[in-house]
Every structure is written in structure tokens, then in C-alpha cells.
Amino acid sequence: MELSIQIPQQFQEQTIRELLEQEWLVPRKVRHFLRTRKNVSINGEPALFHFVVKAGDVVTLRFEEEDYPVPATRCGDAKYVEVLFEDEQLIIVNKPTGMKTHPNQPDECDTLLNHLAAYLAPKQQLPYVVHRLDKETSGAILFAKNPFVLPILGRMLENKQIYRRYQAIVAGDLSKKQFTINKKIGRDRHDRRKRIIDERKGDTAITHVQTAEVQMTHQTAVYCVLETGRTHQIRVHLASLGHPILGDPLYHSKPKGRLQLHALELHLLHPFTKESIVATATPGLW
Structure with missing residues (x-):
């Protein structure tokens, strides 16, 4: 390569x-x-x-061939890929709700990574996962297009050089216009699918929340910005306040419809060109 x-x-x-x-x-x-x-x-x-x-x-x-072995070709369908930004090094796409980011089993074909592999195949390129969105979450997600840039983008994510802004609709009326949730998150010992607030053994998790100017009855539209990236972070943090996200199958007691969580914006400075990239996944939740 x-x-x-x-x-x-x-x-x-x-x-x-x-x-x-x-x-x-x-x-x-x-x-x-x-x-x-x-x-x-x-x-x-x-x-x-x-x-x-x-x-x-x-x-x-x-790079020598042994430096970066080429992974096996993945099945998929390019028609499911909605590109928000793309160049030779990286690609940002709009993930639909109900679709996994990547397969967990070798025979899975209906994940975003599969479909993106099919989209990039004519260009003789492959996608590499930089971060993930939960299956129920929709919106902007970043992939590397070669294994060299993958750890660079990963380091940028760790160093908080990639900005992610989410939309969510939560149960109840939030009175505060702007606030920060700083609660550690750990695994739920009784349900391996879930995460819980665990101030003693959990990992640091910080979410910035701002209510949106959207009128709703007994519901609140909010924007969330991640400072850390723990599994289910926004979902667990909002549920811990008594305001779970609507449609959340894990953290809402009576979920109805799809999970109302959408990765609206993804901002970064291109690691090589220094171009300012702003990808917006419209239309979003409102």
C-alpha cells in the first residue's frame, strides 16, 4: 500500500x-x-x-503487504450507504436506525460496515471502524478508508479532537436549559446488555446537555455533546436523571417506537489537509 x-x-x-x-x-x-x-x-x-x-x-x-493484511471481502449492499463526506482517507455516513455498525459474527451481512465495504469495493478501498453507534441510534458516523489513518483518527477521538453532537427526545419536562452530567458508568452485573451509574468502579463519563427550542407535551427535546465515549453514555446519563430517552428498549420502562437518539453533527480537522469538516446528518429528529 x-x-x-x-x-x-x-x-x-x-x-x-x-x-x-x-x-x-x-x-x-x-x-x-x-x-x-x-x-x-x-x-x-x-x-x-x-x-x-x-x-x-x-x-x-x-507500506509492506504484511504491515496491513487485507481483511476478507464482506458482503453488503451499497444502496444503503448515505455519504455525508468522503475523500481518499476517510468517509462519514448517515447510519439508519435499527442497523448495527459492524458484524459480530463472520456470516453477518446486514451491518453498516458490510454495506460500506460494498460501496467502496469499486474503488478498491475498505472501511475501518473508528467509533460505533448503537444499533438503535441513527446519524453521522466516521470510518477510516485505510489502516494507516485508522489509529490517527482513533487518537484524535481519544484526545477530544472530534466533536459529536446528538439530538434526543426524553420523557418528562427538563427545567434546566443547560447542564453537564458527570457520572461514572460501569457494567450492570445482572444484565450484560446494560450499563449503570457506578461512582465507585465505573469509568469517567461526561455529557453536556442543552434543551432545544422545540415545544413538546411531557417530553423534552435536547442536544447532547459527548466529552467521553462510554457505551450507552447518553442513554444511561439521561435515564439516571429520571428522563430516559423515548423508545429506549433498555432504559425506558415503557418504550414505544424507535429510540429517539440521533447523531446530528460530527466535526473534525482533517488530520492531513487540516480542512475543517462538518458533517450533518439531516433531517434528524426535528
Whole structure:
């Protein structure tokens, strides 16, 4: 596999080592192989790690076949893919409600990853999962299009460099216009599907909530922004306040209809071009 990336104009001169380590957040193991195999070039000329990169330069990285084994071709149907943003490195799509993000069994074919693989097959590309949405949750979701950019996007997610804004409709009337839920989340020992508030053993979980200007009777429309990304985080946090999300089959006592949770927006700065990407999954819940 070979990747050629043009350095953007607003780029500050730096060495190949600094570019890979600090700018592109390339994992140490990958940097080691690139250096020892001398698999880096600038504008078509072989380059060592102390060479300087400037705006407008084209940096090419070459990977051996054993570095990134190609996964088996996955079944799927491209017609289920709604693209919100796409370039050579990444793709953001609008996931329908009721569809898994990825298969859990080798013979599963009806997940978003399957359908995205079918969509990318003519381009000889493959999707790689950066993060996931629950099966019942709809909206914007990000995938890498090659295994090199996958850990870079994963690191950006960990470093809170990817902004995610959700819509939800909850039971009851929320009086506060804006607030933050900071409650640790852990596994439910009695039901492996569920998560619970567990301040003693749970993982830190922070959700920012803002009520929307939508008039509803005994229901409240809210926007949620994740600061952390725990399983079922928004669902568990809102339910812990006595305001479960409507249609939630796990955390609402009388769920009706689909889960009213939608990943409306996904923002990030492109790791290579520094382009500001804003993907909006419309129409959303309101």
C-alpha cells in the first residue's frame, strides 16, 4: 500500500520525524517500520527522518503487504450507504436506525460496515471502524478508508479532537436549559446488555446537555455533546436523571417506537489537509 499526501499551504516547516510523530500522530511501531525500511519520500525522492518538509510538498509513505493484511471481502449492499463526506482517507455516513455498525459474527451481512465495504469495493478501498453507534441510534458516523489513518483518527477521538453532537427526545419536562452530567458508568452485573451509574468502579463519563427550542407535551427535546465515549453514555446519563430517552428498549420502562437518539453533527480537522469538516446528518429528529 502506498499513500501520497500533499502538505497544506498553512504548514510550518518541520522534519519528517516531527510530521509523523507530532502532526499526524502516527503510532511508534509504524514510524519504526517506515524509518528502518526507508519507505518515505518527498516529491518522489527518498527521504530520511531528519529531512525537512515544506508547504506544497508531496509526502509518500509505502507500506509492506504484511504491515496491513487485507481483511476478507464482506458482503453488503451499497444502496444503503448515505455519504455525508468522503475523500481518499476517510468517509462519514448517515447510519439508519435499527442497523448495527459492524458484524459480530463472520456470516453477518446486514451491518453498516458490510454495506460500506460494498460501496467502496469499486474503488478498491475498505472501511475501518473508528467509533460505533448503537444499533438503535441513527446519524453521522466516521470510518477510516485505510489502516494507516485508522489509529490517527482513533487518537484524535481519544484526545477530544472530534466533536459529536446528538439530538434526543426524553420523557418528562427538563427545567434546566443547560447542564453537564458527570457520572461514572460501569457494567450492570445482572444484565450484560446494560450499563449503570457506578461512582465507585465505573469509568469517567461526561455529557453536556442543552434543551432545544422545540415545544413538546411531557417530553423534552435536547442536544447532547459527548466529552467521553462510554457505551450507552447518553442513554444511561439521561435515564439516571429520571428522563430516559423515548423508545429506549433498555432504559425506558415503557418504550414505544424507535429510540429517539440521533447523531446530528460530527466535526473534525482533517488530520492531513487540516480542512475543517462538518458533517450533518439531516433531517434528524426535528
